[in-house]
Amino acid sequence: MKKLFLxxxxxxxxxxxxxxxxxxxxxxxxxxxxxxxxxxGIQAHQGKTTLSAPHAEYETKTKGFTSWGGVxxxxxxxxxxxxxxxxxxxxxxxxxxxxxxxxLSDGASVEAKGVEKEGEDLVLMDPSYTACNRAxxxxxxxxxxxxxxxxxxxxxxxxxxxxxxxxxxxxTPYLSHPTPKAKRQSGLLFPQVGSTADLGTYVKIxxxxxxxxxxxxxxxxxxxxxxxxxxxxxxxxxFRFGQTRTEGLYTQTKSYDNQTDRWHVSSDNIVxxxxxxxxxxxxxxxxxxxxxxxxxxxxxxxxxxxxxxxEGLWNRSYLTLRVHDFQDLRPDTTDxxxxxxxxxxxYQRAFDPFANGSFFSLxxxxxxxxxxxxGTQSRVTGDVHWTQPFLMSNG
Numbered sequence: 001m002k003k004l005f006l007x008x009x010x011x012x013x014x015x016x017x018x019x020x021x022x023x024x025x026x027x028x029x030x031x032x033x034x035x036x037x038x039x040x041g042i043q044a045h046q047g048k049t050t051l052s053a054p055h056a057e058y059e060t061k062t063k064g065f066t067s068w069g070g071v072x073x074x075x076x077x078x079x080x081x082x083x084x085x086x087x088x089x090x091x092x093x094x095x096x097x098x099x100x101x102x103x104l105s106d107g108a109s110v111e112a113k114g115v116e117k118e119g120e121d122l123v124l125m126d127p128s129y130t131a132c133n134r135a136x137x138x139x140x141x142x143x144x145x146x147x148x149x150x151x152x153x154x155x156x157x158x159x160x161x162x163x164x165x166x167x168x169x170x171x172t173p174y175l176s177h178p179t180p181k182a183k184r185q186s187g188l189l190f191p192q193v194g195s196t197a198d199l200g201t202y203v204k205i206x207x208x209x210x211x212x213x214x215x216x217x218x219x220x221x222x223x224x225x226x227x228x229x230x231x232x233x234x235x236x237x238x239f240r241f242g243q244t245r246t247e248g249l250y251t252q253t254k255s256y257d258n259q260t261d262r263w264h265v266s267s268d269n270i271v272x273x274x275x276x277x278x279x280x281x282x283x284x285x286x287x288x289x290x291x292x293x294x295x296x297x298x299x300x301x302x303x304x305x306x307x308x309x310x311e312g313l314w315n316r317s318y319l320t321l322r323v324h325d326f327q328d329l330r331p332d333t334t335d336x337x338x339x340x341x342x343x344x345x346x347y348q349r350a351f352d353p354f355a356n357g358s359f360f361s362l363x364x365x366x367x368x369x370x371x372x373x374x375g376t377q378s379r380v381t382g383d384v385h386w387t388q389p390f391l392m393s394n395g
Contacts, residue, residue: 021045024056034060042067048076064089078105083115094118107131112148122150131190141165141193145175153182162191162203169203186210189218198294200225204232214238220249227251227294242271242278249295262287264297273310281308289329303328303338316350339369339377358388 025040036058044051054069068085083097095117102110112127130142145160154176162170176187185208192204202224209217220232230251237244246267253260264286271279284304286292293299309322324341328334344367353359366380 036060050074062089063091079103092117100124120150120152124148141191143191153185162205164193164201164203170205184210184213184216196296199227222249227253230295241273242269244269249297260287262291264292264295276314277310277312279308279310282306283308285327286329289331292329302330309343316352318348320344320346322346336372339371342368342370356388358386361385361387 022038022042022044024038024042027036027038029036038056040054042051042053042056044053044056051067051071051073053067053071056065056067058065065088066086070082070084071086072080072082074080079102081100081102083101084099086095086097088095095115097115098113100110100112100115108129108131110124110127110129112124114125116123116125125147126145127148128142128144141162141164143157143160143162145157147158149156149158157175158173160172160175161168170191187208189206189208192206193202195201202222204220204222207219207221209219211217215237217236218234220234222230222232224230228251230249232247232249234247235245244267246265248263248265250261250263253262265283267281267283269281269283273279283306285306286304291297292301304327306325306327307322309320311320312318322341322344324344326338326340328338345365347364348362350361351359362382362384364380364382367378369377369379371377
């Protein structure tokens, strides 16, 4: 059959928004019923979205669209989906699809035996989801369920399983979490699955808690095949006069009759005291020198530094008063080899410029280093600079 290219441009409903251009081997239009039929090599284009199918019908009166025999849709940005058949009513307000496959641009994919849509609500029957590219991911994992429902900005699961290499390892009869486009809401986040030499295979199932627009907490329960269970957390809070950010991880190690608490905490805090002065505390500590390496927290860091103090900025002056404390993480060393800096005082001042633009600046610094095994060492330094700007002919 000689290939016939027929261009149809029409506006269907506000859901589509743009005219659709269709090419096919054969297209017919029944004036009595208002039905457009397309057969063979169908290509439908709307903006940068393309639909390919062997058979399609469009009812101009009811704005209903039906396609079968394998429908493939390619969207801008790499996203695509495939379905054996699709039927829509009133534009895209209602839709049904069989054997649905959705592939996102980041490698994530969704598969379902059926999809039903009405307005903004969506239901997937017997779906499975993975954020890992099914063809390339070395650790195959997926979330399966009997049904997933999208209502507004919320996703709910019925009889959901987390599978590793096809083996179910976690089950819940009901699960709900917000969609990526939703405003901040409390709920479960997507699981994190991985594997390391020290931990073996691990699974994290984060739970996000929202207390206020400026306060939230993420709990990170973790189970591993080699080291048992652990609990991590991330806490954030903004005040009118400052902010705090804290994260950590805690576990217990059992050996024979002993039970050892192992942990790591890192916290950054800022408090605005006045328009000129503010205080700060950066706290970093761990239970032992191997815990962070085992759990891949700031790997290969030789020491942890905790520091706090005050700083002020006014006119042409800047002053900081800081104390420093260190925890040694190197093997075969102790904290006695690292100093405590009590305190570190630094003052900088730029004086008013002269008529020719030149000016003097002053920098003073004093520090006291306290070693547990070698006493105290102190130093005081200072310098004065004179700066003369020059403007050359070429700028």
